[in-house]
């Protein structure tokens with residue numbers, strides 16, 4: 001791919017304004033509340049940018065917190081900040097005052113634009129540098145916009161000016177802010193989207209991830225905009241919301257997490273999903289049974305891809321015709337990946353080790369000593385254990401901290417989960433190691449059953465036998481607990497630390 005960019009560029013101009021010449025009347029965003037063409041969205045962006053500059057004195061480099069659900073105002077605010085040369089700090093809607101305060105202080109945030117429905121937690125957050133807060137949804141920002149002009153000349157930013165601070169959905173410790181450049185926003189479109197996803201201008205993108213999660217930012221906004229296509233934003237995006245929305249909007253490309261595909265596969269027959277042509281799964285490993293269930297339900301091969309907030313978006317994935325079910329895929333063109341040992345030396349094919357990647361995007365933490373843990377000799381160490389096969393495909397094993405060492409064996413929880421999920425009565429499953437006097441750790445499976453199934457001793461036995469028949473018998477879960485639901489983050493990831501601590505209902 002071409003990943004060389006001019007020394008000065010503003011990603012908002014390149015991704016949004018570039019569509020005005022030929023696609024001004026094409027829908028850019030469709031939401032339950034409104035449809036905005038590229039022309040209409042550009043106007044709203046420009047008015048907000050004027051408000052930021054004229055009313056709040058924003059200067060390039062100021063950091064602006066954005067807080068809202070997936071709406072057109074959120075996207076317009078995002079592009080307004082970028083266009084004015086500010087730095088976006090988008091935050092998850094469910095964050096509370098304490099977490100917002102940590103981010104506001106860490107990134108010394110001076111400005112905030114906030115959906116009025118979510119203003120409470122922001123107002124309570126402790127933030128000495130926060131000087132300007134404006135709300136949309138209650139008429140405040142809307143009113144200020146009316147007085148401003150609809151044209152705004154983009155700030156002449158450098159390609160390597162920071163435009164985004166993405167906070168990681170860290171499970172332990174203080175949240176980490178990852179810094180990304182204007183050119184990084186284009187690089188993920190030119191690498192993953194153009195080379196692997198290959199969208200077209202007529203595509204209609206849909207999905208569940210929040211725009212504050214870079215998976216959602218890319219999949220619902222940057223990728224469609226990079227080809228002048230349409231992004232559908234939903235205010236609620238559970239699997240039960242997503243299914244009818246795909247049918248209603250005739251969506252063609254879907255972005256969500258593996259568990260959502262699993263849930264949707266079970267009900268796919270009740271909806272017209274014939275418009276779909278590509279479905280991307282990321283955020284967590286894609287177990288093969290979910291790949292098969294989705295193929296059976298829709299005829300489509302799920303496109304798995306591993307991404308990370310540190311890397312901005314997906315860096316290992318496969319084009320549909322190259323997919324190997326069960327493998328994550330091949331390095332995205334423009335990226336290199338390898339499996340390394342503790343000393344950083346590449347391991348032979350077939351050996352499990354630490355995943356190392358480098359490419360046009362990479363990890364730069366905002367003022368954080370953990371930078372040295374993530375980047376070693378220019379390679380990003382994502383914290384995942386992988387195997388690379390003879391043909392170059394990468395096979396996910398587990399988060400490196402999640403490998404279970406039981407009686408001397410190394411066991412990857414996700415492999416056991418996939419085996420469990422291929423049993424018809426298992427709806428969801430999380431496998432972790434729990435302490436055991438004799439074996440050090442013992443493989444423990446937390447299981448959500450399909451409705452109507454009864455979690456008794458006979459089923460425990462049947463599930464254990466099922467796993468022993470699917471994978472090496474020593475990996476079978478010696479403990480199985482039936483639970484009503486599994487603890488998940490707002491980005492849909494299983495919270496393994498909560499499972500390990502037994503903090504489940």
Ligand code: 3UK
Pocket residue numbers: 168169213214215216281282283284285286304305306307308309310312313314328382383384396399491
């Ligand atoms: C895990 C996967 C196996 C993996 C993300 C797409 O998930 C995203 O970013 P986060 O910072 O988490 C990163 C970590 O999540 N992971 C993600 N995808 C996969 N594991 N298979 C996968 N397909 O542990 C990784 O290190 O929340 C995903 C695009 C943008 C993103 N930020």
